[in-house]
Amino acid sequence: MAANQPTILALDFDGVICDGLKEYFETAWRTYCDIWLQTDETPPDNLAKKFYRLRPVIETGWEMPVLIAALLAGVAEEQILQEWHAIARAIVQENHLQSAAIAQKLDFLRDQWITDDLASWLGLHRFYPGVIEKLDSLINSPIQVFIVTTKEGRFVQQLLAQQGIQLPAKSVFGKENKRPKHEILHELITAAKTLPASLWFVEDRIKTLELVAQQSNLDTVKLYLADWGYNTSDERQAAQNHDRIQLLSLSQFADDFSTWG
Template identity: 30%
Template sequence: MRVAATACPSDVFVLDFDGVVVDSEVEVSTSALGACAGYWPQLFGEGQLAERLRQRVRADLRATRPRLINGWEALVMARLVLEDQGSVARILADWEPLLETTLAAWGEGDGGGLSAAFEAHRAAQLAADADSFVALNPLYPGVADALQESPYPYYIASSKAAGRLVTLLCASLGLDIDTASPRLFAGLIPPNERKIAALRAIAARQVAAGGATLHFVDDRFETMHAIAEQAPDLLERWQLYLADWGYNTPEERAAAAALPGVRLLSRPQFLELLKWGVVMEVDDGCEPTQEEAEAAANAS
């Protein structure tokens, strides 16, 4: 018989948002294509992209999502893969130097014009139809229920802008928070340095006192690597998990599993961790519950 663990207040969670709680790639890539059409109309000729080409570009943008840092970079990725599908491999191999040389070749400077175009397009979409915008940021299956059932406090640490993050949290999870909420660490760019600072700040709060077990779940391999290499002292307090359903590659998952203090986590394990504070992974000989079966079926 499966017995739920007793609720204990000595666990604290810090969760990345994009790629852990929601699949924001859908919105980012869709917005990138829309903003791309407005910024470089010559790429689209007389009308919209043919549906087959649009589907291919969307698939390529999903493949390159692990390299995205700032949202507007998706415009550059969109144009690159639109003009040359072989760009996917180059983006995955060495994105930051490629971005720099591409911006220079296109005369885009530091990308400020692209950033403004991207954010203006997203703001217009949100203002025109907020429900549709939220729908383009779907929660991963099971996450909402697990967060609602969890007896543990949790924080959100995200590179997403605070206003947009609050909009999505309120709409998707029904939270009553604003941009000043102490539960939010938003706009964390550059993500590695800012997330390390956020983990230090949370560890210093009263909620983490008394030997609380601290859990950090992110889908970004570079952040896990940065913690292991640049802030090894955090490994003494934090349990680190790389979300294998998020925006990372098989090679990154294998590399993360070899990092000290980092554990690879599946979504069913994540749901278990949120509810009970542990990943039991015990085969009790019983048939799986409907929830367990659905979580396993929906796992990426």
């Protein structure tokens, strides 16, 4: 195996391979309407665009309808970017809600949608340019490819299958694994077929990469922040200033590994 390429390539899904912003917004809007008893189910103009811009602040699903509540309450976008956690907690408390209950409702409505009309749900996802071609070129190569994501593995496989990419279930670590990504990465290295293992990890959340960088048993893993994903300019700057994390462009991702730096 060449020194300038990995033996194991681990990829996040949403924000790296697939853009699910439209689905995120639609699910968040349906949940908001249900919890906040919104009778007019047509979202206001420009609400979706604001939601897309602010998607990087969301860490877990329950925050999605709360972000819509913040926007409709008139909270400024810049304030949300700077103070999101405090804003989200305040909205939950003021409305006598619980994050777990919001998450449960969101999952229920999403599952109901998937059951009723899987085709329309899948149809709100798109793949970033060049990514499917890159995956296709790696499927039969010596490089082991894994998806490590908080999305359910079955949906990852369905979405990829629509594009002609068949990944075995053992190569997809989804929401159902209920483990931190850094634990999964360590497992991949431990179980590597080719030794010594060289694992490269591409993720669009800098906090996830920073947590991986803190693990002493992952000090050889190459970490890349996907600059086309759900992150902000401040987060991309933080990646450039980090001694372990490298900023990766979509054109680099689609190109030869030697261009990754």
